[in-house]
Amino acid sequence: MANINLNDLSLSELKSLQKDVAKAIAEFSDRKKTEAMAALEAHAKELGFSLAELTGAKKTRKSSGPGGAKYRHPENPDVTWSGRGRKPGWFTAAIEAGKAPESMAV
Structure with missing residues (x-):
């Protein structure tokens, strides 16, 4: 050295x-x-x-991937939200208009 x-x-x-x-x-x-x-x-x-x-090591779990649709737009059923991340504007507007989240659930 x-x-x-x-x-x-x-x-x-x-x-x-x-x-x-x-x-x-x-x-x-x-x-x-x-x-x-x-x-x-x-x-x-x-x-x-x-x-x-x-x-006793467990195998690593694969990522869960994108979440499925949890909520559907009241007027346009093609627009959905998984319930993850930031709430979309249509969801917030519907809640403020008095709709219950359960009524928009898929």
């Missing part, structure tokens, strides 16, 4: 060195985790199991 005299470096060189060291540490850690995971998976496979079975 090279001996570096830190007192001879400028502030920008020290900060650059600091970033390089942090990056090297993160890469080393990731590499070691990958190696450890591969070794554990191989050992579990030798025993006839998957690593997920042994650790």
Whole structure:
């Protein structure tokens, strides 16, 4: 390993060195985790199991995707709203006019 005299470096060189060291540490850690995971998976496979079975890890859930229509415009049935996000103007206007949200439910 090279001996570096830190007192001879400028502030920008020290900060650059600091970033390089942090990056090297993160890469080393990731590499070691990958190696450890591969070794554990191989050992579990030798025993006839998957690593997920042994650790009780759950499979990741797919995103739910766009929501279906929950409310329908009172006059134009082609216009709908999922009930998520900002309320559309027609929904707010209908509520202010005295309509109940349940009356517009799909």
